[in-house]
Each structure stands twice: as C-alpha cells, then as structure tokens.
Amino acid sequence: MLIDALLLQLGYNATLVAIGATLLGISAGVTGTFLFLRKRALVSDAISHATLPGVCLAFILMASFGGDGRNLIGLLLGSALSATAGLWCLNWLTRNTRLAEDAAIGSVLSVFFGFGIVLLTVIQTMGVGRQAGLEGFLLGSTAGMLWADAMVIAVGGAVTLLLILLIRRPMTLVAFDPEYAAARGLPVSKIDMAMMGLVMAVTVVGLKIVGLILIVALLIIPAVTARFWTERSDHVVLLAGLAGGVSAYVGAALSASAPNLPTGPIIVLMSFALFMISLLFAPNRGVLAAILRHFKFQRRVHLRQGLLALAQGQPIYENLTLRLLRKGGLVRADGVATDKGKACAAKALRDEHRWAVVRSDQTHEAAAALYDGLRKIESVLTQDQIAEIDRRIGGPQEVPA
Amino acid sequence: MWIRQLALMGLMTVMSLPMVAVQARAEAPLKIVATTGMIADAARQIGGDLVTVRGLMGPGVDPHAYRQTRSDIVAMTRADLVLWHGLYLEAQMGDFFHDLARKRQVVAVAEGLPKDLLRSHDTYADKYDPHVWMTPVLWKLVVIEVQKALTEARPEAADVFAANAETHLAELDQLIAYGESVLVTVPDNNKVLVTAHDAFGYFGQSYGFEVLGIQGISTQSEAGLNRIGELVNLLVERQITAVFVESSVSDRSMRALIEGAAAQGHDVRVGGELFSDAMGADGTYEGTYIGMLDHNITTIGGALGADVPERGMAGKLSAGS
Amino acid sequence: MLDLACSDGRVKQGQTLEDSPLAIRGLTVSYGQKPAVFSVDMTVEAGKMTAIIGPNGAGKSTMLKAALGIVPPVSGQVQVFGKTLDAQRARIAYVPQRASVDWDFPTRVIDVVLMGLYRELGLLGRLRAKHRAKAIECLDRVGMGDFASRQIGQLSGGQQQRVFLARALAQGADLYLLDEPFAGVDAATEKAIITVLKSLRAAGKTVVVVHHDLATVAEYFDNVFLINTRKVAEGTVSEAFTSETLQAAYGGRLATAQVDKLALAMG
Numbered sequence: 001m002l003i004d005a006l007l008l009q010l011g012y013n014a015t016l017v018a019i020g021a022t023l024l025g026i027s028a029g030v031t032g033t034f035l036f037l038r039k040r041a042l043v044s045d046a047i048s049h050a051t052l053p054g055v056c057l058a059f060i061l062m063a064s065f066g067g068d069g070r071n072l073i074g075l076l077l078g079s080a081l082s083a084t085a086g087l088w089c090l091n092w093l094t095r096n097t098r099l100a101e102d103a104a105i106g107s108v109l110s111v112f113f114g115f116g117i118v119l120l121t122v123i124q125t126m127g128v129g130r131q132a133g134l135e136g137f138l139l140g141s142t143a144g145m146l147w148a149d150a151m152v153i154a155v156g157g158a159v160t161l162l163l164i165l166l167i168r169r170p171m172t173l174v175a176f177d178p179e180y181a182a183a184r185g186l187p188v189s190k191i192d193m194a195m196m197g198l199v200m201a202v203t204v205v206g207l208k209i210v211g212l213i214l215i216v217a218l219l220i221i222p223a224v225t226a227r228f229w230t231e232r233s234d235h236v237v238l239l240a241g242l243a244g245g246v247s248a249y250v251g252a253a254l255s256a257s258a259p260n261l262p263t264g265p266i267i268v269l270m271s272f273a274l275f276m277i278s279l280l281f282a283p284n285r286g287v288l289a290a291i292l293r294h295f296k297f298q299r300r301v302h303l304r305q306g307l308l309a310l311a312q313g314q315p316i317y318e319n320l321t322l323r324l325l326r327k328g329g330l331v332r333a334d335g336v337a338t339d340k341g342k343a344c345a346a347k348a349l350r351d352e353h354r355w356a357v358v359r360s361d362q363t364h365e366a367a368a369a370l371y372d373g374l375r376k377i378e379s380v381l382t383q384d385q386i387a388e389i390d391r392r393i394g395g396p397q398e399v400p401a
Numbered sequence: 402m403w404i405r406q407l408a409l410m411g412l413m414t415v416m417s418l419p420m421v422a423v424q425a426r427a428e429a430p431l432k433i434v435a436t437t438g439m440i441a442d443a444a445r446q447i448g449g450d451l452v453t454v455r456g457l458m459g460p461g462v463d464p465h466a467y468r469q470t471r472s473d474i475v476a477m478t479r480a481d482l483v484l485w486h487g488l489y490l491e492a493q494m495g496d497f498f499h500d501l502a503r504k505r506q507v508v509a510v511a512e513g514l515p516k517d518l519l520r521s522h523d524t525y526a527d528k529y530d531p532h533v534w535m536t537p538v539l540w541k542l543v544v545i546e547v548q549k550a551l552t553e554a555r556p557e558a559a560d561v562f563a564a565n566a567e568t569h570l571a572e573l574d575q576l577i578a579y580g581e582s583v584l585v586t587v588p589d590n591n592k593v594l595v596t597a598h599d600a601f602g603y604f605g606q607s608y609g610f611e612v613l614g615i616q617g618i619s620t621q622s623e624a625g626l627n628r629i630g631e632l633v634n635l636l637v638e639r640q641i642t643a644v645f646v647e648s649s650v651s652d653r654s655m656r657a658l659i660e661g662a663a664a665q666g667h668d669v670r671v672g673g674e675l676f677s678d679a680m681g682a683d684g685t686y687e688g689t690y691i692g693m694l695d696h697n698i699t700t701i702g703g704a705l706g707a708d709v710p711e712r713g714m715a716g717k718l719s720a721g722s
Numbered sequence: 723m724l725d726l727a728c729s730d731g732r733v734k735q736g737q738t739l740e741d742s743p744l745a746i747r748g749l750t751v752s753y754g755q756k757p758a759v760f761s762v763d764m765t766v767e768a769g770k771m772t773a774i775i776g777p778n779g780a781g782k783s784t785m786l787k788a789a790l791g792i793v794p795p796v797s798g799q800v801q802v803f804g805k806t807l808d809a810q811r812a813r814i815a816y817v818p819q820r821a822s823v824d825w826d827f828p829t830r831v832i833d834v835v836l837m838g839l840y841r842e843l844g845l846l847g848r849l850r851a852k853h854r855a856k857a858i859e860c861l862d863r864v865g866m867g868d869f870a871s872r873q874i875g876q877l878s879g880g881q882q883q884r885v886f887l888a889r890a891l892a893q894g895a896d897l898y899l900l901d902e903p904f905a906g907v908d909a910a911t912e913k914a915i916i917t918v919l920k921s922l923r924a925a926g927k928t929v930v931v932v933h934h935d936l937a938t939v940a941e942y943f944d945n946v947f948l949i950n951t952r953k954v955a956e957g958t959v960s961e962a963f964t965s966e967t968l969q970a971a972y973g974g975r976l977a978t979a980q981v982d983k984l985a986l987a988m989g
Contacts, residue, residue: 011630012664013657037827121468125459133651135466143615143624144653146660169840176827176837179818180889182792183899184841185811231873233828256626263626365865365910369878 002257006250014256017142017209020150021248021267024206025218027157029244030164031202032219033226033237034195037175041220042102043196046090046109047083048203048212052116054082055137055207056123063126072149076204079137079212083200086112087193140211140264142252149208156205160198164237171195172233210264218244221271228282247271299324300374304348306330310337311349350393351377357389431555434473434480436491437464438680439534440510442690443547444484446569451558452551455480460682463649464490465620469497477501482554484547487512488531489522492619508550510543518542520602523617530618532600532678536607537573537580537694544569576691579714580698584608586707594701595632595644597655600677604697615654620678624654633661636669643672643704649679672704686717741804743768743897743928744789749798751781751788758784762798762953766897769926770944771919773933777972780950782932783819783901790816790899802897812841815895817886819902825875831885832857832870838892860888863921865914880911887915898922900931904938916942939963 058078226239251267325331330341441456487509522528599614681687
C-alpha cells in the first residue's frame, strides 16, 4: 500500500495531495532557511497563529454579505491581512517598547490566536450555517484538497521561489552581517520585511495542508536538518528545500496509505525523522561522527604521546597508551620498544622539532595554523620545504634504549 | 345589615387571592433550554404556549464541536429545565451538564433509550451512535422522554403535555409512513447514501440503505486521505451517481470525492444538501423536526431515483429544496 | 556643494568641503535619553590615515555607525566626497567589529569576500571565475589566500579580522572605515592589516580607523580625532595628539606617567 502511495498509484486525491504537499514542502524549506539564518525562526510561529482572526473575520464578512463564507481566496486574503497586522504589532513592540523579541513574539502569538478562538466561538452561534471547516485551518485538512487548492499552492510556491531567487543575495548578507549590509546601503528593514512577507505567503498557502499550528515546523525543521550537512549557506537553502519536499511527499503518501492518519502531522513527523537521522549520522556535525572522531582522536593522542615518551626515554603510565602501542606492534608485552617502535618514535620526535621550526617562522603561517599536535607534517608542507627545515635542525636523533 | 354583606365580600375576595396567585404562577411559561434544534422543536411541540424554549445550537451548527458561551451558561443556570441529547453527542459538554444537574433539573433525553435499539459507536467500544433523530421511529421514544421531563417540571400541566404529545406522535407516524412509501421505490442498487459524516446510520437501518460517511460518527475525527481514496474507488466500482452534502459540515471533502471520481471518468453529482446534525433556518418548515426529516427523505429519494412529490409529504417544502 | 559650517562656526583650513571624503556636522546620537555622541563635527582629510580615539564608551563606534546610517542619529549632516551618503555608497568600504557577526554562520572565507562583490554582481549576476580570482587576490593581500575554503568559525580572531578587510578590499572603494580592527588580534595579523592600510594610503585612498591602542597612534596614523561624547580635538598627530588633548579626552583615566611616555614616543 505504501509503495503504491509513493509511486502515486493511489488515485487522484492522494496524488493531488502528494504533489501539493511537495511543492509546499520545497517552498517552505527554502523560505524557512533564511528565517533560520536570520535567527527569526519563532517569528514564523507568531505569524501563523496571527492568521486565525483574519480567517474568521473574512468568513463573517463574506457570510454577512450573503456570499459563501468559505470562499478560499477570501479566507486566505483575510489570513494574510491579520498576519500582516500581527507582524506590524511585533515590529512596533520590539522597536518602541523595552520588550525583548521573544516576549513580543509570545504576546502577539497568544493574543491574536486567542482572539481567533473567540471569533470561532462567535461564528458557531451565528445562524449562518456551514461554518464547520474553519477549524480545519488549525491542523490542515487534506481530505478536502481540490484541484483549485493545488493550483493555489503551486502558483504561490512558484512565485515565492522566484522572489527568493531574486533577493537571495541581499537576504544572505543581511542575515550574516546586518551592519555591513546597512553600510553598503542595503535597506535592511525592508529586506527583513520582504523575508517576512515571503514567510507569510508560504504560511497562507500552507494553511490547508498542514494548518497554522504546524506550518512553523515545515519552515524550520528542514533548514536545521540541512545545516548538518554543509557549511555553505547556498547549499543549506537547496538541501532544506530538498528535505522539505521529501518529507512532505513521503508524509502525504504515508497518510494516504492507511486509514486514520492525518496528513499534516505525519509530514511533520517525517520531517523530524530526517532531522534525527541528520543529527545522528551527518558526517561532520552529526553526533555519531563526533563520537567516532573523539575516540579516534583519543587513540591518536595516546599513540603520539606514547611514541614521544619512548623517544625521550620517559616512562609510560597510562594503560590505554600501552595497550595501543602494543596493538600497533610498537612495544613488546613488557613495555620495551620494538625496532618498529623505535623507528616510529624517532620520527615522531623529529616531526615535533620540524613543527617547532614551522610555528616560529612567519612564512609558514598557513601551515602553522594547521598544527594540532597530531597532524602529519607531510600533509602540510612539500618535501622540499621539509628538507629545508631538516637542514636547519640537523640529523635525526637516536632513541634511548 | 350592609356591614355583613361587605364583610362577606371581603372574605370571599381574600379567600380567592391564593387561587389567583396559583393561577398567576401557573401561567408563567416554563423556561426550557435545549441543546439541539431537534430537542427544542420537540419541547415546543409538546409544551406549546406553556413553555418558552431557547435552543443553543442553531441551524448549521455542529453539536459535536459546539462550545457553550457565557450567555448560554447564564441561560441554563436560570432555566427551569435543561434538555440535552446525551449519548456522547455533546461529548465536550458532558462534564458541564453533570455539574449543572446538581443545581437544576437537567435531562439527557436520549440516554434512556433501550440500548438494543442503538448502533454502536465506531471509535469507542462502550458508546453508541447518537444520531437517533435520523429515524422517526426512535425519535418518537425521545419525544416521550421529553414529555416526561416536562411533566416532571410542571405536573399541573401533565394533561396538556400528554395531549400535545399525542398529536405530535401522530404526526411522526405520518412521517414514518411517508418515508417508507417513498424510499421503497428507490431502485435497490441505488440504496447507497454517501454523506460527509456517519450521521445517517439509523436512517440506513430504518430504510434499508447502505450508509457511507467520509468522517466517522463524530465530525471531530479527521477526514482521512485514505478514506477519500477508498470511497472514490467504491463510487466508481458501484457506479454511484449521487452523493450528499450536509448543512452543518464543510462540503470540501465531498467536492474532493467528486473530483476524484471525475479523474477516473465517473461523473458524480451532489444529490442535495441534507440536514444531518442541525435543522433548517428558524421560522421555516425545514426548521422543525418534521420539516427536517421530510426534506431529507424527499431529497434522498428524489436524487436516488424514487418517485417523490416535489414539495414533500405535505407540500410544505420550500421550492428548490 | 553645501557649505557645512562647523558647530563652532569655523571652516577647516586648506580643504574645501566638497572634496573631503567624510564631512560630519552636528552629529548627535543617543540611546534612549542618554547621548553617546553629542554635536560632533569631523572633516576627514583625503589620502591620509586618521585614527578616532577616546575612552571606552566615548562614542567612537557609534559615531562611525551613525555616519554610515547603521544607527539612526538624532541630528546631524553627513557628506561623502561632497555628496550625500546614499549617492556615494559604492565608494565607501566598512569593516565592522568582529563581535557583530555570528561565526557559526554557514559560510566559507571566500564566500564572505565574495559578499563584497555583491553590488557588482547585482541580484542575478552569475558568479564567474574572474570574481573568484578577484576574491582570492584580496585574500592574498591579507595573507589569507590558503584559507579560502575554510568555514569562518574555524579561524582565529585575527584571521577573521583579515577576512573582513579582504571583503572591504574587494569593493574597490575610495574611503575605508574600520571599527577597532586591531582589538584582540595577534601580532602577525596586526602587521598584515597595517601593511594593507598603508598600501591603500599610498594608492591615494582615505582610511579612517576607530583605534583603541594609544601606543601605536603616532606610528600608524597621520591624523587623529579625539572624542569623548563631544569632540575634543582634531588634526595631525603632532597638532592634536598632545598630553593636553589626551588629558582632556581621557579625563582622569590616564595616569600622567602614561601620557608622558606617549608624548615622549611622539617627540
């Protein structure tokens, strides 16, 4: 069943949701990366919660004028307007009061959302009829996904990505060094507003699929996931789009393959699964890699210290060192150095002397910066350079017996 | 001589005062608050002029999701009698009613129904499907419960209530007969009722229809994507051509169902809007229980190929219904 | 060609205001109600290296930032090469303090320098080999050419400072404004930076540095500008960097012996 779902064989509705969700996942991942880089991740949560009163007011307005209270364009317009109001309040609070940003975010989020809930209660007592369905905007309702909705998501997502392509450089610069950006004449606050506007667009477009409570996850988790895999910001953006798209696709497929699986939350769980995998297994920044690195490092340190101790005739106290030396065939069972061990120890000592020369010499600054006690000098200097240094420090020294 | 006449008149006046007082008190209408529109309607039918009924859930309101407002609570704490449905229909209000029952007279009118007549709940093993108003056969029993509650609240009017109840029950019998006569003419392979949520179970039971809902018994359950796919395949397989939207539930899922069937080349249309958990607009015929069921039966029958009078049982349905 | 009179009415001798790379008049900046910089005038001499000095919290960085429009001033006029600031942005290069940046940001050394070329590249311009080459060239000038692919968090403080300078060089500006570039850096970095700055001066560029180390002022700079919320003194090192002006700027914070030592060094 799952395979069928992944291959889009489960029918029109499932396919529509999967494709719509994927488009949303990609745009949310890309947009959210800039939020993440700018350290404004939680502002997206405030924005999404601020959409609720707008949706309700739009419904009330449309229904009072005799129209269909649940016209999607109208509701999304309403959500965008109240999200803008929320953003404006946030900016005003941080700029004009002594409130720190996180407190301002909390206030705006809860006040707007609370107001929205009150409006939901008011709506249910209106004799207008057909109001059920607005609560679907809280957690998403993909069962009701129509072709028109998928179009809205596709167009919204495409426009968002296009705009991001256009202003990616200013946004990156503002995120990295806003003072320098201001000095360059970039309108920092306008660029921030543009970024927030894009976040709002993604939020509004995503209300139907994952709902306003969960859209923040779709914006932030892919960016955090991508961060584990690369040190280049443009790659983070691309990987985040990929992570968002994949988790949305798989999540939508999964929710279509078995009964009683809500799409929005499943997508978020998929996103989180990708995050956990990255956290644990990413080659440089992952936890497992760090643990392995630590053990490897520990072994290398012990080995080197052991060799240096041998070279200088000092006794070795640590068991781990002796064990490693024995395993490497550098030392006999009784702690006496073998021939191989003596040779390695002599080299180790010589390398230390070579390094000392390198580190005191200005011309080898780049190489010197790489010294960490373990690095092989051959990986940093050419043979000629090493020969030159050898000339300065004289021949190799005998290892004491 | 005239002093004695005066004294006699005075005495009679004084002695009649208590009777006047009793009359006056008995004439203040019984204040009733009911949750669903259907219960409110039953209370009005039985109570007539002797009661004022305030219904909390108006047309188009979903009782599975209803949250009581402050003015609701105030009304209920001042009412002489509070009627709610029970059977987990207003699950989210259950605790509130149990608390309220300590201070006022609160009756769950559907709780007393014999359990062997009820369908079991799809999610909770020990609960039942609460949509008992969908078949007048069961609703008659609820009406009797309402009559009992009213009588207990105002025993002096027991006779009036009994007479009204009898009239109403007779009307319900008419409704039952109408339903049976109409729906029996639906071709057998058309006897499938596809709706937004599983509210029509009892209806299906009464009239031999298979009932399929996108959502389960409660609208609070998620309409799963998987369910939509399942239903689309069913619609195509069984060549079902008409589905139904509900007045108190979003119609988006139904539209998605129709689009899904269309993608497979099978045309499905909306047979009509049904009143599932709420009645029609206040003041209209569809805003009464009988009107609601009349509308449902006529719409369903008409859409699925039965011979139906256009304006329903008594010609009272609004045109274009 | 505005006539920007000083707040005390004088116009600086020997230099028309039109060609001063940076002319500030009546600049006041405050945080809340407390002024950090109050009614400050400054006229930077073209083609020279000027040091802005003063005690901690004297408003040195604030003044620079306000002049660049990074923080909003309460009042003041700024002219760059005779025109408004916004018209001349392309001719100004700013090197901020190291602490203002998150060094865990996912970007490499070369990416930072390429940011200096963003104006040239525009929004959609493709990054070509010639841009990379220019970036490497700037990195080489500061001695960081071998570090191009490193993530910036892996660098030492001095190396980070040099990368910022390389970014400024990539802009090809005429006026360079640096905020405490020598603070907390190693000797090699200090030497590298001052060499670059001197080569800029030799090429006719103007350099303004917020400087923290009084001992090196005479050695590195041509002009000084002393500030302690208000302007204290402005002029060449021999004119304005005297024990009187230093005492006035630093109040009681400089021991007389220190000042004498400095004056002797200038002697």
